[in-house]
Amino acid sequence: MQNEMRLSVFSEKKDRQLVYQPEKCIGCGTCVQACPKGTLSIGAVGAVARGLLDADFLEMAKSEDCLVCGICAKVCPTGALELRQEGKPLTDMSYISRAMRPTSVNESCVHCGLCEDICSQGCIEVTREISTDGKLKVIGKTHIDTECCVHCGWCAAVCPVNAISVEKPFEGRWSRDENVCQTCHTCIDVCPANAIFNKKAKSGERVEKITHRPDACIYCGACAVACPVDAIDVRKTAILPEMEKKGPLEKKLIEVPAPEDALRTQLETDDDACLGCGNCVIVCPVNAFDNRELAAGYLYDMDEKAILGVKNGKISVVNQERCGGDGTCALICPVDAIRLVKKEVE
Helix, strand or coil, X not given: CCCCCCCEEEEEECCEEEEECHHHCCCCCHHHHHCCCCCEEECCHHHHHCCCCCCCCEEECCHHHCCCCCHHHHHCCCCCEEEEECXXXXXXXXXXXXXXXXXXXXXXXXXXXXXXXXXXXXXXXXXXXXXXXCCCCEEEEEEECCCCCCCCCHHHHHCCCCCXXXXXXXXEEEEECCCCCCCCCHHHHHCCCCCEECCCCCCCCCCCCCEECCCCCCCCCHHHHHCCCCCEEEXXXXXXXXCCXXXXXXHHHECCCCCCCCCCEEEEECCCCCCCCCHHHHXXXXXXXXXXXXXXXXXXXXXXCCCEXXXXXXXXXXXXXXXXXXXXXXXXXXXXXXXXXXXXXX
């Protein structure tokens, strides 16, 4: 459950403020798609989601250019951005997060707890006890924290008595290039809706690298933003809630590709700790995409690597600028000899 939200004032013009609530943000970049001045920046979504980088998904790159128009807040599906005037929130039915019907549970609920178990964001709490009126039944309460709900629909899908109602923010289209995907699992780790997963293959069975659950997807685009090799494409095709001024917002979002990932990190290495094992070199998805033979074990037979290499028995950074900010290298390192650190966005 969400506690008191942390707030960051992104920009201010006269008596109007654009406020960011990082705990609500899912790293989807929808706001970046819609911003008319290009002042918002998103990147290193994979590293942040994996807990490898102490940073927020979103930051304001050029606050002086921000118009404080509120379009970013209007399209945000979770209400992570908020427009305020004289300190009071300006929210009406022209905001997607406000126009969406809150996820709700009706009196048919039997408090079985399946929704609590499956919720991708941990937004549901079920309390129950055996009835004391002599009947064989369970009494209790099912509470849905609508502040953290992302409207994925898992709870409604598993409810045995159809007691939960969910409205999604977007309709869309999801695709992935099987030949480009390096199965780094960054998309799985960042997806707020648990809509992407890795199938378990039986012996001798060939399965796709990454599988998509359309019914759970909210087409936010976080996976596409985070993919270090741009293997995923997510397009919004409609805003689903009935809301005011939907037309102009759809023009900003419909069929627009995911925003470009800003290089907000740089790689740091520790020569004293490094074992020279090369695990980070092999698992780096950009390295593997650049040369397929690398992941097949030809670590030392290649002179050139895209990002990481082993030189004189130690890890070396070949090209910082090509890093996808996913942190897969840091995840596999057994001695913490490589890490991602935050850098200022230019």
